[in-house]
Amino acid sequence: MEWEGDQKELKAAGAELLTGGRRGLRIYGWEIESRKCSILNSANRQQWEERLQTSHLPEMIFGENSLILKHVATGTKIHFNAFDALVGWKQEALPPVEVPAAAKWKFRNKPSQQLVLDYDYTFTTPYCGSETVEINSQHERGTLNKSSCSLQWEDCKEKIDLVALALREPILFYDEIVLYEDELADSGIALLTVKVRVMPSGWFLLLRFWLRVDGMLMRLRDTRLHCAFLEHGKSVILRESCWRETSFQSLSSKGLPIDSAAYNDPSIISERLPVILQRTQKLNISDTM
Template sequence: MEVKVEENDLKTAGAELLTGDGRRGIRIRGWEIETLKHSILKSSTAQEWEQKLQTSHLPEMVFGENSLILKHVKSGTKLYFNAFDALCGWKQEALPPVEVPAAAKWKFRSKPSQQVILDYDYTFTTPYCGSGTIEIDKDKDASVAEEQCNLKWEDCEEKIDVVALASKEPILFYDEVILYEDELADNGVSLLTVKVLRVDGVLIRLRDTRMHCIFGGENPVILREMCWRESTFEALSMNGHPVDSSVYSDPSAISMKLPVVMHKTQKLTISA
């Protein structure tokens, strides 16, 4: 999806675009929002990741240097999404493998003569909903020190105002960043844009994370909604929905057809 941004819209909103060095982004109301896109992970780096994750399995295409970064400049609060942290979530959660009849014939390619045991979640489903740090400028003349911290997300009953988001406001910035992808040997697709997973003929699993912040005020509040929806194709068929996997390529179109497994809303108050 390509979105054309009008210069007048940027000026009206008090925003400016960020460009250069492979970055795309926008600076607006005390926030810097940017995306970074690079090539697929090199084999040497992939081996390092396997050692760190204590696994011999990674998705076919890992975009290890891709990221989405949202930074509140005054407080130094930075929210970001990357592939390594997402795979850490996959490894820690360790869901059981999805049962696909033909899976044993294709998933391991190293020694076809040996019996294959699928003992890991080869769909690479992850509960990952973002990472957080605070950058502390200890000395304006010195380099910025970035410290990993546990941001104080609190469970809440508030919801993101989807109706307000649907209003006809100009889009000032849009981008989509792929963190990893695996074709599952033509049995479906596993795609992490922190958005969607599908295994054709067996299962549709949608894990969606959305963040929303209203600009303005000294202490911005970010709402984060996490929702896990899942259904088998058999259950969809019993409820009168089609079983053709091509119908379910758009996560927005299928979300309401899938029952909710987990839903949680949290908020983060930023102290500037």
């Protein structure tokens, strides 16, 4: 669901909407753009299988969907897309979750063959975003060549102030983008989404991988980024990663319900899932980078 602030709010914040059919806005030296398209067609899906060297992909891949946040003066670019997330899935290569129903699952495109569970069919990914710094260099003939380098994140003890973010402030732009989804043969859900919210004081986003394997396992991997707009063209970005996971058996031992219908909304039940990994990093950006 996309939301754009009214013209008075945008003007008061020094922001302007992107033009040329692009969805997003410019504010404080940042260009923030969301893109939404339909799911991959069969031809593009086959290309992805070849590039990722796999015959297994999520049911619904929104291959052209993305969220792009670019600090124009420095070329700093943070973006989110399904392909890079699936690269992370392939590299992590978790063992498959064993479920009784899995023995009866079939290949979706080859119903006559039994599904052999030798891969992570939950499409769990450690992905926390893609990034680059685009550097323009001038050639003798006057053309621009773009080279890139990685961003330098530093571990820190600071935390995103979620209480402050909950305070009333005009929302200049909001959107939620689905990157991929799979219903695990009607035995749960695997869903990767990214949400962004832009305010006069900064932008905030949540990249969330949510997994529920009915009767077996729940897994939540959240990455939150908050960018505070400071004076003199400076921005500070905090990135928090928090992974949570538990089994339905563990929930049952604590007297909690094990009915899958009780766990449809990860935002509501996240505190019931134990934290297995947590990390905070900081990135300083200024026009003089």
